[in-house]
Amino acid sequence: MAYGLSIARGLIVTFKHIFKPPITVNFPEETRQVPVRARTNLLWFEERCTGCSTCAQACPDGCILVQTSPREDGTLNIDRYEIDFRICMYCGLCTEACPYQAIQAGGRYDDAVYVFENMYRNRESLTREAKTYMAKTDGRYPNGQTQELSPTRTEMPTAKSRIPGAGVDGPFGPQHLHSRAEHHQH
Ligand code: SF4
Ligand code: SF4
Numbered sequence: 001m002a003y004g005l006s007i008a009r010g011l012i013v014t015f016k017h018i019f020k021p022p023i024t025v026n027f028p029e030e031t032r033q034v035p036v037r038a039r040t041n042l043l044w045f046e047e048r049c050t051g052c053s054t055c056a057q058a059c060p061d062g063c064i065l066v067q068t069s070p071r072e073d074g075t076l077n078i079d080r081y082e083i084d085f086r087i088c089m090y091c092g093l094c095t096e097a098c099p100y101q102a103i104q105a106g107g108r109y110d111d112a113v114y115v116f117e118n119m120y121r122n123r124e125s126l127t128r129e130a131k132t133y134m135a136k137t138d139g140r141y142p143n144g145q146t147q148e149l150s151p152t153r154t155e156m157p158t159a160k161s162r163i164p165g166a167g168v169d170g171p172f173g174p175q176h177l178h179s180r181a182e183h184h185q186h
Contacts, residue, residue, distance in 0.1 A: 028110065036142070039090045041107030042083060043133055043142065044126040048102035051076035058097030061087045083126065085119040106142025107133065 025032055034040055051068040067080035095103050107129060113119055121129070134140075139147035 031110075034106070034109065036106075036144075039092045039105050040109050041085070041090075041111060041129075042088070042095065042103055042105060043107045043130050044081060044083070044103050045130050045141065046078070046081070046102075046123070046127055047147070048100045049078060049081065050100060050102070051078040051081075052099065054097045054099060055094035055103050058093045060091065060093065061089060063087045064094060078123075081123045081126065083121050085121060086116060101141070101143055101145075104142045 051066060053066040053068070056062075056064040056066045063084040063086075065080060065082040065084075066078070068076040068078055071077050090105075092105055095101075095105050133142075134147060141147065
């Protein structure tokens with residue numbers, strides 16, 4: 001008797017689901033909207049990046065490479081910016097660490113590759129991804145902010161703009177700050 005009851009219960013569950021609409025989508029013709037906070041591929045926006053390397057320092061896997069050289073005005077020239085997605089675990093720590101939200105989650109997820117090495121993205125490849133994304137969203141970053149018509153390196157406070165506030169006359173930039181040892185001498 002108990003055996004028959006279990007079968008009946010199982011069939012009830014089956015019948016309930018027969019009449020429910022399917023939850024699958026016809027990918028790739030249809031795609032689901034990715035939730036805003038999903039930890040998808042990373043997007044790097046050069047126009048927001050100051051080259052501070054905070055993202056690289058925050059990454060537990062060491063998959064971000066930032067190479068910079070100083071400019072005359074104290075800001076940094078970004079010579080290289082690369083992400084090795086072969087070892088990235090999509091933890092999002094880099095996105096949380098970036099003071100300028102220049103690296104954000106929100107990239108596409110249909111990026112399977114045939115050649116493993118192609119998961120290493122250099123600056124050109126990252127910029128291409130970012131531009132494609134921005135073209136699709138009409139200039140809106142994943143965090144909801146919109147791109148300025150003529151994006152400056154950043155209009156947000158940077159190392160350069162903070163230093164005059166601290167009462168130091170130029171040349172500006174973190175590399176021109178007094179070292180701790182120099183402070184003790186004064
Ligand atoms: S998501 Fe995590 S592992 Fe990937 S680059 Fe950012 S900090 Fe590194
Ligand atoms: S932390 Fe942000 S601003 Fe600094 S180098 Fe990384 S992406 Fe650029």
